[in-house]
Amino acid sequence: MKNIAVLGSTGSIGTQTLEVVKALGPEYKIVALAAGSRDDMLAAQVRRFKPELAALVGKEAAARLRENVKAEKCIVQSGLEGQLAAATWPTADLIVMSQVGFSGFEPLVAALKNGKTIALANKESLVIGGEILMREGLLDRNKILPVDSEHSAIWQCLGSSSSANVSKIYLTASGGPFYGRTKEELEKVSPGDALDHPNWEMGNKITIDSATMMNKGLEVIEAMWLFNLRLEQIKVIIHRQSIIHSMVEYIDGSILAQLGPPYMKLPIQYAITYPERKKNNFNKYNPFGGVLEFDRPDRLNFPCLELAYSAARTGGTMPAVLNGSNEAAVSAFLKGKIGFTSIPYIIETVMQKHTVVSDPGVEEVVGADRWSRLMAGEIIDELMKRVN
Amino acid sequence: MKNIAVLGSTGSIGTQTLEVVKALGPEYKIVALAAGSRDDMLAAQVRRFKPELAALVGKEAAARLRENVKAEKCIVQSGLEGQLAAATWPTADLIVMSQVGFSGFEPLVAALKNGKTIALANKESLVIGGEILMREGLLDRNKILPVDSEHSAIWQCLGSSSSANVSKIYLTASGGPFYGRTKEELEKVSPGDALDHPNWEMGNKITIDSATMMNKGLEVIEAMWLFNLRLEQIKVIIHRQSIIHSMVEYIDGSILAQLGPPYMKLPIQYAITYPERKKNNFNKYNPFGGVLEFDRPDRLNFPCLELAYSAARTGGTMPAVLNGSNEAAVSAFLKGKIGFTSIPYIIETVMQKHTVVSDPGVEEVVGADRWSRLMAGEIIDELMKRVN
Numbered sequence: 001m002k003n004i005a006v007l008g009s010t011g012s013i014g015t016q017t018l019e020v021v022k023a024l025g026p027e028y029k030i031v032a033l034a035a036g037s038r039d040d041m042l043a044a045q046v047r048r049f050k051p052e053l054a055a056l057v058g059k060e061a062a063a064r065l066r067e068n069v070k071a072e073k074c075i076v077q078s079g080l081e082g083q084l085a086a087a088t089w090p091t092a093d094l095i096v097m098s099q100v101g102f103s104g105f106e107p108l109v110a111a112l113k114n115g116k117t118i119a120l121a122n123k124e125s126l127v128i129g130g131e132i133l134m135r136e137g138l139l140d141r142n143k144i145l146p147v148d149s150e151h152s153a154i155w156q157c158l159g160s161s162s163s164a165n166v167s168k169i170y171l172t173a174s175g176g177p178f179y180g181r182t183k184e185e186l187e188k189v190s191p192g193d194a195l196d197h198p199n200w201e202m203g204n205k206i207t208i209d210s211a212t213m214m215n216k217g218l219e220v221i222e223a224m225w226l227f228n229l230r231l232e233q234i235k236v237i238i239h240r241q242s243i244i245h246s247m248v249e250y251i252d253g254s255i256l257a258q259l260g261p262p263y264m265k266l267p268i269q270y271a272i273t274y275p276e277r278k279k280n281n282f283n284k285y286n287p288f289g290g291v292l293e294f295d296r297p298d299r300l301n302f303p304c305l306e307l308a309y310s311a312a313r314t315g316g317t318m319p320a321v322l323n324g325s326n327e328a329a330v331s332a333f334l335k336g337k338i339g340f341t342s343i344p345y346i347i348e349t350v351m352q353k354h355t356v357v358s359d360p361g362v363e364e365v366v367g368a369d370r371w372s373r374l375m376a377g378e379i380i381d382e383l384m385k386r387v388n
Numbered sequence: 389m390k391n392i393a394v395l396g397s398t399g400s401i402g403t404q405t406l407e408v409v410k411a412l413g414p415e416y417k418i419v420a421l422a423a424g425s426r427d428d429m430l431a432a433q434v435r436r437f438k439p440e441l442a443a444l445v446g447k448e449a450a451a452r453l454r455e456n457v458k459a460e461k462c463i464v465q466s467g468l469e470g471q472l473a474a475a476t477w478p479t480a481d482l483i484v485m486s487q488v489g490f491s492g493f494e495p496l497v498a499a500l501k502n503g504k505t506i507a508l509a510n511k512e513s514l515v516i517g518g519e520i521l522m523r524e525g526l527l528d529r530n531k532i533l534p535v536d537s538e539h540s541a542i543w544q545c546l547g548s549s550s551s552a553n554v555s556k557i558y559l560t561a562s563g564g565p566f567y568g569r570t571k572e573e574l575e576k577v578s579p580g581d582a583l584d585h586p587n588w589e590m591g592n593k594i595t596i597d598s599a600t601m602m603n604k605g606l607e608v609i610e611a612m613w614l615f616n617l618r619l620e621q622i623k624v625i626i627h628r629q630s631i632i633h634s635m636v637e638y639i640d641g642s643i644l645a646q647l648g649p650p651y652m653k654l655p656i657q658y659a660i661t662y663p664e665r666k667k668n669n670f671n672k673y674n675p676f677g678g679v680l681e682f683d684r685p686d687r688l689n690f691p692c693l694e695l696a697y698s699a700a701r702t703g704g705t706m707p708a709v710l711n712g713s714n715e716a717a718v719s720a721f722l723k724g725k726i727g728f729t730s731i732p733y734i735i736e737t738v739m740q741k742h743t744v745v746s747d748p749g750v751e752e753v754v755g756a757d758r759w760s761r762l763m764a765g766e767i768i769d770e771l772m773k774r775v776n
Contacts, residue, residue, distance in 0.1 A: 156642060159547035165665045170675060237675060247647070252665040253654055253672045254544060259635070259643040266641055277553045277640040284641045287558060287625060292680040 004272065005032035005053075005092040007083060007107055010041045012203045013098035013121040013147065013264065018045060020269045024278060034086035034107075036099075037061045043068040050074070053089055055082030057103075080106060087111040094272065097122045098147070100205060101327065102320070102369055105129045105362070112138040119271035121147035123222045128320040128365055130225030135359070139225060145271040150219055151226055152267035153245035153258035161250070163228045170247040170255075171219055172239040173297060174199050174262075176211040178340075179238065183301050189340045191333060199242035199262040208330045209304075212343050213297065217308020221319055224312060231312050236305060238295040243285055261285050303344040307351065316356040317368035324372030325350035332380045342383055350375045392660065393420035393441075393477045395495055396486035398429045400591045401509040401535065401652065405484050406433060408657045412666060422474035422495075424487075425449045431456040438462070441477055443470030445491075468494065475499040482660065485510045486535070488593060489715065490708070490757055493517045493750070500526040507659035509535035511610045516708040516753055518613030523747070527613055533659040538607055539614055540655035541633035541646035549638070551616045558635040558643075559607055560627040561685060562587050562650075564599040566728075567626065571689050577728045579721060587630035587650040596718045597692075600731050601685065605696020609707055612700060619700050624693060626683040631673055649673050691732040695739065704744040705756035712760030713738035720768045730771055738763045 004021060008014045014035070021028045030049040035042045039061040046054045046069045054069065055077045056062040062078030069076065077085050087095055087107035095111045096119045097104050104122035111118050112133070120126070126133070133139045141163075146152050150171050158166070177196055178186055194211040195204060202210070209215035213236075220234050237247075242262040249255045260266050261283050269280060299306050304326070311322035329346040332338045338346070350372050357364045392409060396402045402423070409416045418437040423430045425446040434442045434457045442457065443465045444450040450466030457464065465473050475483055475495035483499045484507045485492050492510035496517070499506050508514070514521070521527045529551075534540050538559050546554070565584055566574055582599040583592060590598070597603035601624075608622050625635075630650040637643045648654050649671050657668060687694050692714070699710035717734040720726045726734070738760050745752045 156644060159549075161547075161665075244645075247675070249672070250665050251667045252657060252661070253648055253668065253670050254658060254665070255647040255673060255675075256544060257632075257645045257647060259645060260641055269640060270642065273640070277549075277638050277642070279639045280641065282641050284637070285643060287635070287643075287682040288684050290682045294675040294678045296676050 002028050002272070003031040003091050003093045004028060004096060005034070005086050005089045005094070006030065006096045006098065007034040007086050007104070008098035008100065008122065009033040009045055010035040010038040011098055011100060013268065014096075016265055017096050017098060017268050017272070018049065020265050020272060021049075023280065024269070024272065028272065031091045032086040032089040034083050039065040039068065046072055046074050052091065053077065053086055055086045057083065083107045084110045088114040088116065092116065094119055096147070096272070097125070100124075100203070102128050102323070102366070109133070109138065112140075112143060117143050117145065119145045119147050119268075123148060123218050124323055126222045126225045127218050127323050128369065129362070130221065130319070131315060132360070132362060132365065134225065139228070141227065144226060145274055146226055147267055147271050148219060148222065149262070149264065149267045150246040151223060152270055154223060154227060154248055156258045156270070157246070157248040157256035158227070165250050166227070166229060166233065167249045167251045167253070168233045168235055169223055169227070169229060170235050170237045170249065171216065171223060172242070172244050172246050173213065173216040173236055174210070174242045175238045175240055175297070176213065178211055179240070179298070181301065183341065186301060187339055187341050191336065194333075194340060200264075202264075204334060205327070205330055208333060209326070212304045212340070213302040214304035214308065214326050214343070214347075216297075217305045218323065220308055221312045231309065236297050238297050239293065240295075241290075241292055243290065243292055259285055259287075304347065307344060307347050311351065314356055316358045317360045317364055318351065318354065318356050320365045320368040321351055321354045321372040322347060324369040325376040328373045328376035328380065338380055338383050346376050346379050346383075349379055390416050390660070391419040391479050391481045392416060392484060393422070393474050393480040393482070394418065394484045394486065395422040395471060395474050395492070396488065396510065397421040397433055398423040398426040399486055399488060401486035401656065402484075404653055405486060405656050405660070406437065408653050408660060409437075411668065412657070412660065416660065419479045420474040420477040422471050427453040427456065434460055434462050440479065441465065441474055443474045445471065471495045472498045476502040476504065480504065482507055484535070484660070485513070488512075488591070490516050490711070490754070497521070497526065500528075500531060505531050505533065507533045507535050507656075511536060511606050512711055514610045514613045515606050515711050516757065517750070518609065518707070519703060520748070520750060520753065522613065527616070529615065532614060533662055534614055535652075535655050535659050536607060536610065537650070537652065537655045538634040539611060540658055542611060542615060542636055544646045544658070545634070545636040545644035546615070553638050554615070554617060554621065555637045555639045555641070556621045556623055557611060557615070557617060558623050558625045558637065559604065559611060560630070560632050560634050561601065561604040561624055562598070562630045563626045563628055563685070564601065566599055567628065567686070569689065571729065574689060575727055575729050579724065582721075582728060590652075592722060593715070593718055596721060596731075597714070600692045600728070601690040602692035602696065602714050602731075602735075604685075605693045606711065608696055609700045619697065624685050626685050627681065628683075629678075629680055631678065631680055647673055647675075692735065695732060695735050699739065702744055704746040705748045705752055706739065706742065706744050708753045708756040709739055709742045709760040710735060712757040713764040716761045716764035716768065726768055726771050734764050734767050734771075737767055
């Protein structure tokens with residue numbers, strides 16, 4: 001019997017997690033659910049999964065939820081308090097963290113300090129807060145199980161091997177919908193084009209990040225913290241077919257790779273059932289007739305990748321600035337305010353203006369995040385003025 | 389400190405094993421060497437590696453060796469006795485078994501009964517004797533470490549996972565030098581053509597087996613016993629590039645693959661240093677720009693593969709007959725006595741004539757091996773008469 005709390009339960013990973021748990025049968029039970037503001041959707045989940053706790057960030061949404069599920073024996077909480085309660089829920093054996101953005105950080109810290117095991121899909125927590133977690137001795141590979149397909153692949157390839165046995169990691173990247181296009185072509189792409197990913201179905205923010213390759217950049221930083229590797233050990237490799245989800249090269253030259261169809265339910269299930277594996281009805285990869293290709297990333301036309309390496313190299317508050325300015329720029333692009341190639345321009349400009357704080361605490365990191373969004377907003381406004 | 393005995397030390401795997409041990413440095417020491425009849429070569433190895441024991445099968449060769457290395461503090465033994473002494477040498481922690489053919493079986497049994505850990509390159513022992521080892525409870529995955537590149541790949545992909553978690557194995561095959569040729573074209577190939585393998589440098593016997601795909605058939609049977617799998621779980625897949633050395637599909641659909649250049653020193657070293665990995669100066673696989681392709685095997689033009697599945701399905705003494713008739717046919721082909729396509733014809737004919745003994749002991753298996761060679765010899769003589 002494994003009791004599970006899901007934070008971010010109304011998002012793409014969250015809903016898939018609930019489907020996986022349902023399909024796994026009665027050995028797996030949902031004991032806590034937490035989301036941002038979608039009270040109707042969370043209410044439906046509460047009725048279906050009968051958790052002991054349901055939490056929404058928004059106070060009004062939580063009040064509506066409380067009213068909506070009063071027939072259920074379910075505690076309803078709100079605010080950060082509710083999220084922290086879900087992250088540390090006493091009966092939960094595993095905390096699935098699939099929130100979007102740095103809002104996942106405080107619940108992650110609380111869960112880790114509480115000794116919980118976490119299935120982590122919220123990469124921003126590690127991108128922004130990895131250095132803090134490391135300093136506090138909270139980065140334990142046995143406690144943070146990755147849900148991202150690439151990191152799940154690395155984790156599976158590592159098995160019980162120590163990071164000291166790793167020579168390098170090949171983090172595979174599909175290249176997104178625009179791979180191979182020139183800068184001139186990229187200037188003209190629309191949000192609709194960018195949301196049409198060739199292999200993966202994901203939320204909007206991550207799909208745009210995939211098109212700019214910032215997603216891969218964030219994953220590089222995530223991998224560095226998750227697996228205790230040096231930045232130079234992590235190589236991004238273009239693999240258009242999205243079948244190999246990443247590879248580990250050991251110090252003796254042996255490479256292990258993990259393969260499967262581009263389908264998030266597999267890494268989600270593995271993080272839930274770990275250390276066991278369970279049968280399922282997911283599509284399987286049939287290698288017969290398959291062709292797998294590898295290529296070097298185009299760093300010139302996809303500068304977000306290099307910006308991420310640069311932020312990781314600088315460290316301190318810089319990864320928070322990378323992430324915050326990226327979130328602001330992506331949001332502006334999705335609203336049609338700026339062009340696709342303005343995304344890296346905005347991030348780079350904000351990073352250049354930033355005065356890095358070394359060994360930051362949570363407050364400095366949150367401050368840098370807010371500052372970077374404000375700065376990005378100013379640059380976006382300027383860009384919009386230039387166009388009009 | 390790891391003390392190593394090498395049986396078959398003058399062959400292709402044996403000599404590479406010694407080079408690997410030398411390169412690993414003083415933590416690894418050769419304590420026993422055994423070979424068939426090449427006394428000059430073994431004498432040179434004795435002078436270089438200073439083992440406590442050196443053994444040759446041939447009595448006269450052993451006498452010459454004794455004379456040749458009398459300046460060394462090295463016991464020299466002969467006959468099966470010498471091989472068994474090497475396989476159970478008291479100071480040896482690891483026994484590398486790289487003999488050719490079923491002569492490796494009795495030393496393997498002796499070593500296993502002695503509680504030794506074995507690095508096994510001698511696949512015939514498992515093909516012919518797997519059923520006996522299974523019945524005697526001697527097939528322990530922790531005691532028999534594979535050296536064959538495909539089986540080393542599977543072993544690395546399995547890590548500490550139980551076979552019960554495995555859905556299937558994809559055993560990769562280069563297809564050898566003739567893959568894609570028609571039956572008519574295959575009838576005309578010479579031993580020289582067959583010995584020219586596109587990817588691997590190996591001994592003559594295994595290179596011909598690779599060209600007929602019997603090598604892959606023998607590996608299927610080897611994998612079945614090594615990893616305690618059902619025959620139907622083992623799929624042969626053509627992979628012309630010989631970079632992926634095999635893949636494991638788990639019950640949840642996740643596939644792990646092991647990659648590396650086609651180079652035996654890597655699996656040899658891993659079996660020696662296991663559970664550790666050690667740095668080396670071997671060529672590494674560089675995936676950038678790489679293309680990996682998979683295809684179904686051509687079972688029609690390469691019938692040896694199906695013959696091996698059939699022998700494994702029948703069990704009892706049939707795998708011994710498969711192996712024995714194959715050895716006789718390959719030897720005749722290498723001597724120019726028969727054509728390439730006569731190899732599967734001979735094996736199939738001998739298998740059809742065989743009366744299977746179920747639950748055989750060593751005597752029955754050795755008897756079936758001898759009988760199959762005699763029968764193959766008769767068919768070879770007949771074929772030669774027809775041509776002349």
